Amino acid sequence: MQNRLINWFKFSSPATFYPLARRLAPIFWAIAIVLVAIGLYMSFFVAPVDYKQGDGYRIIFIHVPASWMSMFIYLVMAGWSAIGLIFNTRLSFMMSQALAPTGALFAFISLWTGSFWGKPMWGTWWVWDARITSELILLFLYLGYMALVAAIDDRRRADRAGAILLLVGVVNIPIIYFSVKWWNTLHQGATIKMNGQTSMDETMLLTMLIMALGFWAYSIAAAMVRVQSIILEREAGSTWAQELIGERA
Amino acid sequence: MKARHKRLALVIAGLIILGVATALVLNALQGNLNYFFSPTEVAEHKAPEDHVFRLGGMVEKGSVQRKEGELAVRFVVTDYHKQVPVVYEGILPDLFAEGQGVIAQGKLAPDGTFVADEVLAKHDENYMPPEVAEAMSAGEKARLQATTVGN
Numbered sequence: 024m025q026n027r028l029i030n031w032f033k034f035s036s037p038a039t040f041y042p043l044a045r046r047l048a049p050i051f052w053a054i055a056i057v058l059v060a061i062g063l064y065m066s067f068f069v070a071p072v073d074y075k076q077g078d079g080y081r082i083i084f085i086h087v088p089a090s091w092m093s094m095f096i097y098l099v100m101a102g103w104s105a106i107g108l109i110f111n112t113r114l115s116f117m118m119s120q121a122l123a124p125t126g127a128l129f130a131f132i133s134l135w136t137g138s139f140w141g142k143p144m145w146g147t148w149w150v151w152d153a154r155i156t157s158e159l160i161l162l163f164l165y166l167g168y169m170a171l172v173a174a175i176d177d178r179r180r181a182d183r184a185g186a187i188l189l190l191v192g193v194v195n196i197p198i199i200y201f202s203v204k205w206w207n208t209l210h211q212g213a214t215i216k217m218n219g220q221t222s223m224d225e226t227m228l229l230t231m232l233i234m235a236l237g238f239w240a241y242s243i244a245a246a247m248v249r250v251q252s253i254i255l256e257r258e259a260g261s262t263w264a265q266e267l268i269g270e271r272a
Numbered sequence: 273m274k275a276r277h278k279r280l281a282l283v284i285a286g287l288i289i290l291g292v293a294t295a296l297v298l299n300a301l302q303g304n305l306n307y308f309f310s311p312t313e314v315a316e317h318k319a320p321e322d323h324v325f326r327l328g329g330m331v332e333k334g335s336v337q338r339k340e341g342e343l344a345v346r347f348v349v350t351d352y353h354k355q356v357p358v359v360y361e362g363i364l365p366d367l368f369a370e371g372q373g374v375i376a377q378g379k380l381a382p383d384g385t386f387v388a389d390e391v392l393a394k395h396d397e398n399y400m401p402p403e404v405a406e407a408m409s410a411g412e413k414a415r416l417q418a419t420t421v422g423n
Contacts, residue, residue, distance in 0.1 A: 074405035075367065075395060083399070109279045146365030146392045152307040190287065194294045205298075207306040207328060209375055214397040222398040 035112045037254045038263045044247040044254075051244035058237030065230040082140045083227075087214075088235035090133040092242055093161060094196050096126035100168075101193040104186030116182035117257065119189065120172060121250035125242050127165035134158055145209060153202035154210035157195055164192040178257065308375050311354040319380070327356060327386050328375040328394065336370055349374060349386070360388040367393035 034040050066084035073080040100119040107115030137155065138148045149155070168188050175181035203212045214223050221228055258264040298305070308328030309319040319325050327349055335348035344361045347370075358376055368374060373394035378387045400408075 071401035073399050074402040076399075080399060105283050108283055109276055111276070144365065144367055144393060144395060146368075147390075150307070150392070153305050190283065191290060193287070194290055198294075198298070205305075207308050207310070209307055209392060209394055211395055211397045214399065222396075224400045224404065227399050 035110075035114050037114050037117065037258050038261070040114055041251060041254050041267075044251050048244055048247040048251070051240045051247065055237050055240035055244055058233055058240060062230060062234035062237050065226075065233065070227045070230045071224060076144060079140070079143055082136050084230055084234050086133060086136040086140060087231055088238045089129045089136065090158065091235055092238045093126055093130035093133050093158070094199060096122050096129065096242060097161060097164070097189070097196060098193070100126065101189045104189045107182065108186050108190075113182075113257070114254075116186065117250055117253045118246065119185065120169075121246040121253055122242070123165055123169050123172075124249070125245045127162060127169065129238070129242075130158065130162040130165055134162060150209050152208040152210055153206045154199065154208050157199040157202055160195055161192075161199060164188070164195065168192075310351045311349055311356045312351055314356050314380070314386075315354040321380055324377065324379050326375055326377045327358070327388075328373070329356070331368070331370050331372055331374050333370045349376065356386050357384070358386045358388055358391075360391050362389070362391070364391055365393040367395055 034043060062084065066081055070081065070084070072078055100122050103115040103118045103122075106112060107119070134155070137158075141150075142148050168185055171188055172181045172185040175184055200213075202208060203210055215221055215228075223231075255264055255268075259268075308326035311327070311329050313319055314327065319327070329349040329351045332348040332350045332355060335346075337346045338344075343363075344359060345364065346357065346359050348355045348357050350356075358378075360376065360378075368391065373396065375392045375394050376386060376388035377390040377392075381387050
């Protein structure tokens with residue numbers, strides 16, 4: 024037990040995590056490219072048309088995985104922030120910062136594809152219902168977090184302020200998820216339900232899950248690339264980083 | 273107590289307080305966060321009678337009436353309990369059909385008709401190929417027939 028704990032903590036140091044991130048990034052890029060390629064092919068050519076929405080529903084294969092990722096990445100960032108606040112580990116805050124732009128990207132894609140889907144099906148680009156509004160708040164939380172961290176010069180203060188913002192904003196995640204259940208919304212209810220029942224054709228579901236896994240791999244790959252720059256930038260004064268830069272130059 | 277246990281307790285306590293506060297706020301806002309009123313709520317006078325609100329429900333089967341050469345369309349919105357007649361002049365979304373979900377924005381006329389100035393389609397969370405949908409509705413019909421015969 025003692026050994027396993029020590030092994031995990033070893034990677035909480037930026038100096039040991041840096042080479043790991045460098046090794047992981049290309050692996051996850053490869054997984055992401057393969058899965059998204061398969062997923063997109065299935066989205067357009069394999070999944071059957073919908074009985075009501077025809078081909079228009081196919082945007083779901085981007086919309087739903089992107090929405091899931093936007094919520095999940097926020098939870099992961101909040102988790103890293105809590106660990107960072109409690110254990111005072113620098114790397115945790117760096118991970119939060121490395122994930123933020125990807126989360127914001129997915130929140131934006133979710134709103135954008137939703138809008139493009141809403142116009143032909145519902146008859147409107149945008150409505151202020153509970154689901155759509157809370158997802159917009161999520162996008163603002165991401166942008167606000169990035170702006171806050173960038174605005175404070177003292178790194179330790181920036182980390183803590185950002186972490187508290189992330190933890191406060193975490194209440195928004197259950198609101199997004201359950202909004203369609205708690206209130207009357209224009210947005211329909213969840214297709215993939217918590218109790219394991221799914222109101223979707225199997226091929227469609229499989230396609231959506233492949234896309235979701237592809238987005239996962241992309242998120243990890245992007246975070247691993249970004250965290251390397253953040254580590255190097257912050258640890259530029261340390262001996263190991265100097266040696267590494269010297270080696271490359 | 274170590275410093276990190278204190279911080280852990282602080283974070284957990286903070287999240288709990290925040291969660292309770294949010295739950296209370298949402299509870300207090302309850303009705304105001306609803307995007308639309310159902311026909312039952314309209315019948316119970318819960319919907320505002322003198323200004324614009326949204327009405328949501330299903331378009332009752334066989335209720336859609338169009339007049340030749342006019343854009344105006346009349347239909348009945350139901351929640352399988354109460355009904356509200358709706359009149360609308362304009363372009364309907366593609367998914368608008370009898371038996372489909374719909375959200376209309378407008379005002380109640382003195383005679384109880386809802387005069388809509390915008391109609392949006394609300395679809396459900398079911399996605400399936402047309403063959404499956406047909407097979408399912410055939411199965412449903414067979415089941416209904418079986419029950420009526422049984423009675």
